[in-house]
Amino acid sequence: MKNEEIIEKIKAFLVDEFEVEPEKITPDANLKDSLGLDSLDYIDLVVVIESNFAFKVKPEDFSDINSFKEFCDYVIQKVNAKELV
């Protein structure tokens, strides 16, 4: 999967499933402060990552991730690692 496709997928579920306003999604947008995700939303991110990218994460894996770009990089790295295997 290309990086752009992964980013588009992430944007799509943030808008469709988390009701984040599309114009707020920028690379530097903070997941909590700018996109409005709370601690319970992080639990739901585990579920949408599994259903969209077929790999499992733990909520604590997100502890160092703050911005939208960092989140995308994390997912891209995981998807690529999986494809290499």
Add this chain to the structure above:
Amino acid sequence: MNNRVVITGMGIYSCIGKNLDEVRDSLFQGKSGIIFDPQRKDYGYRSALTGFVERPELKGLLDRRARIMLPEEAEYAYMATLEALANAKMDAAYIARREVGIFYGNDSSAKAVIESNDLVREKKDTTLLGSGAVFQTMNSTVNMNLATIFRLRGVNFTVSAACASGSHSIGLGYHFIKTGLQDTIICGGAQEINFLSMTSFDALSAFSIRMDEPQKASRPFDRDRDGLVPSGGAATVILESLDSALKRGAPILAEVVGYGFSSNGGHISNPTVDGPVRSLERALQDAGLQVSDIEYINAHATSTPAGDSSEARAIHQVFGSSNPYVSSTKSMTGHECWMAGASEIVYSLVMMKNGFIAPNINFENPDEDSAKLNIVKSTLQRDFNVFLSNSFGFGGTNSTLIVKKYV
């Protein structure tokens, strides 16, 4: 302290109507909300009969965070409460300024429990349940969700008392306000209606199997009744101290004047006459009313052979001298279980407001006990000022409420 307690708002979401206007029309017309659900037959139910109401579309009304916390019965409760608050002219700004409480009757959230465990069994990983499941699966789900959505800051807990849950929730609300602990409490009852929720009840052979005539299956007090029909939805009333209602110029629909309760002290599911009699007498005593003051009784009668007979005997024992009008709206709605005690207060309030008594449909032939009651067979256009509503549940829990027109 001995505050007068009034009802300033009501809301309903049921198989005979999704708002007060629809419900008024159905009650007046004696319209049944019962259907045959083929899915139940396939699943292994003895009876595929049920009340049916569509789930509300909440997108646009509630954000995602709120929506994913709500199981079916809490969605119904939200709709009923939204209508009740609007009816009471109570907005978010008022709620933010005051301490508004909530007592909601609920006694299961089976679908959410079953579906979340099915998923874990399949995926072998609880983290894939997401954040909503825990808040949907708990028995207090309606309370926790409504208290969050409406930002309530007063008393907040769930009343679980089987098929008397909704009635006891109003009884408790009445006492909290009467004694000055709270000014305003949202009370009600909710009941899930999905096919996963009623299997164990069906196992008792308690449901009617008159499946060729769904709308004739629920026939409380009729000689040929063969069991109840499960149903659901939600009903809400806003209870308020008279002082509070007058101060804010609220519409006053009626006054709660009496609450009676008792426990049978016997079998877990077999009814008694003595238990309900003590509940009826306690409610009358609390209200300071005479037997002859009660003009209409909304009976608990669910259409089971034993339950209806026992209630008929209890009503006759207490009210035989005055013989007030009696009907069971379960003839139209089926048995709304955890919700019934609250919905039947709303149904009776709708009747009192509009000057009629809804019929006990399908009452074609009495048995020896119901023959002694003054059962309303067809819609009776008549003003009345005082009604009484019974609710009984497994474990022998009994609840009786008396409501009076506010003058």
